[in-house]
Amino acid sequence: MGEHRMQTASPYPVIAERSLRPVPRKLLRGARRDRAELPEQPPGTVLVFHTKGGYQAFAERRHLTGSEEAVVQAVAVSVVDVRGRYVLVGVPIPSSDLAHDFPVQVTFRCTVKDAARVVEEGLRDLHMLLGAYLREDLELQKMGLEWGIEGIHRLRPLVVARVKAFFEVVPPQVEGVEVALSSVDVLLPADVKDHARGMKGMRWEEEANDLRAAIESKDVARIEAFLHRGNAGRLALGISRNAVPIADAVTMLGAVEEQQAARIFEVIRALPEGALDFLPIDTRALFQEAMRVAGVNSSATSEAPPIEQRGAGKHSEPRPLGLEESDD
Template sequence: MTYPVISQVSLDPVARQGFLSKPRRPISSLPRQLPHQRLVFEYDGTFVLGDRRLHGDEPHVLHAASVSVVDVTKDHPTTIRVPINSSGAHDFTVSIHFRCTVDEPIEVVRAGLTDVTEHLVTYVQAYHKLFELGRGHGLHEVHELWTLVHAQVKAYTTVVPCVLPGMTAEFSGLNVHAPDEIAQGRRHYETSLHNIRGEHGLRDVKRKLDRDYELDEQDYLHTKGHSANDFTRQEAALDRDQQITEAKKIRDLLNSGPGAADGLYVTVPGLSGQQIAERYAALGDREYSATQRGIQQEHELQVVQARARADVVRAAIAQGLFNETTGKELLATFDEVEPEAEVRDLERPAYEAQAEVTAGDNDDDFFMEEDVRG
């Protein structure tokens, strides 16, 4: 589609319908115009701008030889492309952008300005210095060349404005491009570089996530270990406290009175009936043995005391401290022993105390020195 003239259509003469009927050109035979477009009719060697609403019987519509559709958009963007030399075998391509506005549609059609790009290219090519700017730059110096070309084109369009019949064109900017094959190679290079960086970035992110996961797992295990240790310590402390409490209970029970230990021994939790019976039997045997030991010890003590008194009497007789009558009196002091039997025993070379002999609590004081000598 060209600009500013979108299309041009030749019109056939309108045939007469009848003798009395008024001729009319069908509106449907005319190009359809949009809100930003106007129709310009070629009529009788001149050009007439059509109204927005047509009836078909207007003279310039009825007898028009052609009609043109003109785009009257304000600041319509238009781009032209011109090549400029580089320092190598390839050329740069400069895309120059203009803002175009149709002020007089009739003048545009009369001048035959169907495609404004052709006129703009001719206008730019008139600036010969532009095509020498790239000779000192390689294809990799596009950005440096853009600055230079932009400054030169802007100065040129300012000093030498573009003059077009029925419309204006203002410079709005430009781009400098390397050849397509160079641009494609660079795009491929940049895409590959971007992909490589992306892959490295993904690996770095993955390593970081793995490291963070390992650290979190270590923290979890460390915390879990501490918690387990704390639980073990607490459990041990509770067990220790319970043991201490049970020990205190046992101590209090043992201190509660005689027989408490035996009762504790028999009433240990978890014993069967047979075990309890066996423990009761063991307690009976132990009590019987203890009673027998007590009787035996008492008997042995009496024997020792009797022997001691006999030794004293024997020593006194040997020293002549008392006569036979005194010795009998002394011997009569033994419990349930006749004096004569005691004297006979003293005359024997050795004295053995009998089991039935008992001594009082103060028998050791009976043989005081003053009693023996008196």
């Protein structure tokens, strides 16, 4: 009797009823009812017989022989589930949104204490009886009218407190059955839940797109920084992306430096004779850099005097060429 089960769609607590035919009396033999006339008795149930004297339950753990006085005299028999059950009752209460109600779900723990009284009261659907009990609370029916469906999270604790208080003050009166309050909840309507899930999915997708865009922008900025480093940076980027083999990158970089050295020499050759004596530059450093770029060992020229001193005479400062306006 301590075990509780969730109520199914079957009736509860009276799960079956059957009328019985009269049992004929025989001379010299006691009357006996054919046991095949009695309904099936599942585990956790008792048989209650309706006789002229009222209702009698056979709760003893024994098989009926059919010769028991109540069995012989009975005009009807009922099967009563006496195991504890959790009965789930749903009661909608109106909201301020005409399109939705708040589904209030209440679970009761029910245990049959007097099977004969249950049959006498005809309790075939305790679910309906407890639903009617909850609808008697008019204040509960009004609680949702000030709230839209979006306010369900704020309404839920108020409804829970109201149902518990109503149960304490006005407990349900069910003859032969002990009823206890187990839990109270306010559910989110299915269509509202589906809508919320869809909106959450859209927000998640937007966040994922923003994150992908941020990563892409960061990658673009990094590539741009590599490209601004010149040829060496571009080749390094190609190597990191496995787009350029290292050997090819070395060859390409050498060719680029040779082209740069050639352009430096072309610029120097294009200068007027003696122009280097008047340019405000360190010509030795210029030639050494040109040699380095060209791949020529500059140590052979390290003993030569600085070019800016050749033919400079007594002038310690570069002399103007009169070409200041045409440097471009």
